[in-house]
Amino acid sequence: MATSQDYRLGDFTFPRGWFMIATSDQINTHKPLAVRFFGRDFALYRGRATGKVVLLDAYCPHMKTHLAAPNDTSYVIIDGGGTNIEGDSIRCPYHAWRFNDKGECDDIPYHDGAIPKTVCVKSWTVKESLGAIWIWHDPEGGEPEWECPSLPEWDDEAWVQWKWDDLGELKQHPQEVVDNICDYGHLSPIHGSTVQRYENEFKGHHAIQRQCGPHRTLVGDDGVSPILHTITKYHGPGVLISHLTGYYESILMINHTPIEDGSVHVWHALLVKSPNGNAKATVEDEIAAAQFQLASRLAFAQDFEVWTNKAPCLNGMFIPSDGPFMKARIWYKQFYNPRERSAEFLDKCEGVYVPNGAEPYTQR
Ligand code: FES
Ligand SMILES: [Fe+2]
Incomplete structure (x- = not known):
């Protein structure tokens, strides 16, 4: 696996931005979920009091037990009704x-007296939207730079509303x-797009692609089917809409x-406006x-299959x-370096x- 350093991306191993880490469904149980991203392990759960x-x-800072790994034998879990979320x-x-x-740490059952503030684990900025759970990841520990x-x-x-396709690692x-x-040159051979424009x-944390033309996979290229227009935008390094x-x-x-x-978890989904033109989808x-x-x-x-087997470029x-490509790679570097250097990239x-x-997409 080639690393961030191999690609000469900058100071950080992992980039700054919002990233999907789970679907909402995965934590709609009463159990916590063990997840691993950015080379570290996390405990993810939905609070039973507020749903947050x-x-x-x-x-755990005490003796490094995983707080969310599956456990069926501890009396903490058994007496908790199959969960350790309280x-x-x-x-x-x-x-x-x-x-x-x-x-x-707000309770140590066999200890009387105050618990020092230093007894803690790091809590991360997370949000829920679009049926997914998102982390703000920032090597500098700053507040979210965008929504x-x-x-x-x-x-x-x-x-x-979509149901997520979890494409795995x-x-x-x-x-x-x-x-x-x-990647203008791959659109025809891989996707069967006849690119017209x-x-x-x-711009800032956005990388945008605008294109249109017939598309063999999505709309057909029979000369009768409509032209496919796609306006595609990266919102930071890991979210494409x-x-x-x-x-x-x-x-x-x-x-x-x-x-x-050198590895990523990938999800895909599609939100579709009522194909039958209904005000309320049926x-x-x-x-x-x-x-x-x-x-x-x-x-x-079609992209994924190539990526699975290619060598690092x-x-x-x-x-x-x-x-x-070179402009896109410079744009991407801003997320692997301190914020104060963004303007440089x-x-x-x-x-x-x-x-x-x-042919340019936007007629100027
Ligand atoms: S390892 Fe002892 S309480 Fe967590
Ligand atoms: Fe593609």
Whole structure:
């Protein structure tokens, strides 16, 4: 596996940004969930008192027991009715120290007196939206630099809410996935798109691709089917949202979150506006939306299959008719370096780029 250092991304091993770490469904149980991202282990759970989502570093400061690993034998779990979540707190299965949603130890059953503030685990900034759980990950420990992903269409009854496709682990550095945002040359051979107009833009924490044309996988290329327009945007390094118009209006989301330095966990989903034009989506709409999500997933699988087997592209052999890979890679570096250096990278990549021989998407 090639590492962030191999790609010369910057000071940090893992980037700054919002990242998906689970689906909401995964914590709609009474048990905590052990998850691993950014090369570290976490305990993730939904507080039983308020329903809030809590993400703590996994290991108890007492003797380093995993707070959320499956455990069926400790009396902490057995007497807790199969769980160690108490209110919005979690109790360690080993000696029963308890930690609240802020990560502070608030109970040691065999100890009288005050518990020092230093007895704690780190509590991370998490949010729930779009049927997913999100972490703000920041190597510098700063506050979120932009909003957690959300979509106004999610709560609009005309749209069919998605169910996440959990695509599991991809053993590639996220750089290989992010390259796709400007990969003009792959659209026809891999996806069967006949690109009519194409451009990329880099601006702040956004990397944007605008393109249109017939598409063999998603709309057909029979000369009768509608043209597929996709406006695709990275919101920071790990969250991609694409607005599609073709047969149906829909919104695609692909999220990838580093597990180790050189591997990512990937999710895919599609939000579809009532294909039958209803103000409130019906069961028929839900069936059509699920089919369209499957078609979208198959289009994504075309990329995924290549990524699964390729070698790391540390030094590509790019030509002027390729998309602006070098600009995209500079844009991506801002997330692997201190915030105060962001302008340095943006000065070198912000702007609109059209590959040699392509027609710009936006007529200027
Ligand atoms: S290891 Fe957690 S309470 Fe002892
Ligand atoms: Fe692709």
